[in-house]
Amino acid sequence: MISLVINPGSTSTKVAVFENDQELFGQNISHPTEELAKLSTIDQQYQFRKDAILHILKEQQQDLQKLDLIMSRGGLLKPLSSGVYQVNTQMIDDLKNSPRQHASNLAAMIALDIAEELGINAYIADPVVVDELQPLARYSGNPLFPRRSIFHALNQKAISRQYANDIERHYEDLNLIVVHMGGGISVGAHEKGQVVDVNQALDGEGPFSPERSGTLPVGDVIRTAFSGKYSEQEMLQMVVGKGGMVAYLGTNDAYQVELNAQAGDAKAMEFYEAMAYQVAKEIGSMSTVLKGKVDAILLTGGLAKSRMLTKLIEERVAFLSEVKCYPGEDEMKALAFNGMLLSQGELEIKKYQ
Numbered sequence: 001m002i003s004l005v006i007n008p009g010s011t012s013t014k015v016a017v018f019e020n021d022q023e024l025f026g027q028n029i030s031h032p033t034e035e036l037a038k039l040s041t042i043d044q045q046y047q048f049r050k051d052a053i054l055h056i057l058k059e060q061q062q063d064l065q066k067l068d069l070i071m072s073r074g075g076l077l078k079p080l081s082s083g084v085y086q087v088n089t090q091m092i093d094d095l096k097n098s099p100r101q102h103a104s105n106l107a108a109m110i111a112l113d114i115a116e117e118l119g120i121n122a123y124i125a126d127p128v129v130v131d132e133l134q135p136l137a138r139y140s141g142n143p144l145f146p147r148r149s150i151f152h153a154l155n156q157k158a159i160s161r162q163y164a165n166d167i168e169r170h171y172e173d174l175n176l177i178v179v180h181m182g183g184g185i186s187v188g189a190h191e192k193g194q195v196v197d198v199n200q201a202l203d204g205e206g207p208f209s210p211e212r213s214g215t216l217p218v219g220d221v222i223r224t225a226f227s228g229k230y231s232e233q234e235m236l237q238m239v240v241g242k243g244g245m246v247a248y249l250g251t252n253d254a255y256q257v258e259l260n261a262q263a264g265d266a267k268a269m270e271f272y273e274a275m276a277y278q279v280a281k282e283i284g285s286m287s288t289v290l291k292g293k294v295d296a297i298l299l300t301g302g303l304a305k306s307r308m309l310t311k312l313i314e315e316r317v318a319f320l321s322e323v324k325c326y327p328g329e330d331e332m333k334a335l336a337f338n339g340m341l342l343s344q345g346e347l348e349i350k351k352y353q
């Protein structure tokens with residue numbers, strides 16, 4: 001079974017071709033801040049990402065006719081249970097009308113477009129809106145603003161299962177704190193296979209990240225929003241896209257910031273320390289959700305490739321439990337794996353409605 005896997009992230013587009021769960025070809029296309037800043041509408045983003053994917057496939061002489069199905073990362077749909085869903089027109093309508101924009105909204109649209117041309121099906125798995133929050137986690141502080149579950153569900157679940165497999169236990173028997181650190185950063189409390197609490201990692205709360213502000217002092221934000229100096233769009237961009245590292249240092253490239261820090265740039269170094277500090281605080285907070293019963297803390301995502309960052313985090317949270325790093329993300333393999341199970345009839349296809 002041959003699958004095409006596509007995953008538009010906030011700072012990159014990943015594309016791969018798998019035979020069952022073995023990667024035949026894979027490429028991570030990075031998108032610098034300046035390049036993304038030119039694309040203001042969802043249509044422009046859609047065309048840009050689709051062109052990037054088709055260009056790479058052509059350049060690598062990948063034969064699209066041999067594909068059996070397309071797996072893609074899910075977007076900002078309504079809250080859903082964990083699983084695999086066939087892309088349908090209802091899903092595309094909801095993605096197009098989503099009140100929040102996010103790169104992952106494009107995945108199913110691009111997947112369906114390519115799939116229809118080839119006469120095959122497209123699916124999403126564990127979208128960012130997987131919601132397993134416990135009732136107490138839904139309180140914010142005002143009933144107008146319930147807390148929501150928007151996070152890197154696909155990678156957090158895949159890494160958790162990989163860890164469980166590594167220690168020969170079942171995911172459903174473990175309490176884990178999983179930290180995905182990419183363009184956005186999510187910290188999930190996994191209690192016996194359910195993500196019972198997680199920061200709303202898109203435009204809600206939690207640590208700042210390469211391109212997001214995370215939690216901000218809310219009174220100051222309201223006063224700034226009503227100051228007349230900024231449009232709604234500009235305020236939202238302060239939170240997603242132009243927040244965090246982009247706001248402080250003007251780039252979403254943490255690797256470059258790390259090189260600068262190592263070369264003696266004190267501002268870059270302090271920024272890195274502050275990012276680790278905020279991530280560690282969020283981990284501490286999630287440890288109380290699990291009442292201190294934490295089997296392991298798992299660090300994953302592009303930023304987990306940085307030994308410097310993971311060491312800074314580890315030195316603050318190692319007292320809680322073992323800390324393990326799974327650098328990069330396993331989202332592509334997780335999507336391909338779901339595709340393989342589907343083709344073998346071992347997985348239920350959920351209907352999006």
Ligand SMILES: Nc1ncnc2c1ncn2[C@@H]1O[C@H](COP(=O)(O)OP(=O)(O)OP(=O)(O)O)[C@@H](O)[C@H]1O
Binds near residue numbers: 210252
């Ligand atoms: N070796 C490294 N050291 C430090 N940072 C790194 C390294 N490799 C990648 N990064 C950083 O990781 C970030 C990208 O991570 P990732 O690819 O997981 O994000 P994404 O997929 O675009 O976004 P998201 O995961 O939120 O959907 C970038 O800031 C990149 O510079």
Ligand SMILES: CCCC(=O)O
Binds near residue numbers: 128150
């Ligand atoms: C939080 C939603 C997923 C992402 O940041 O890319």
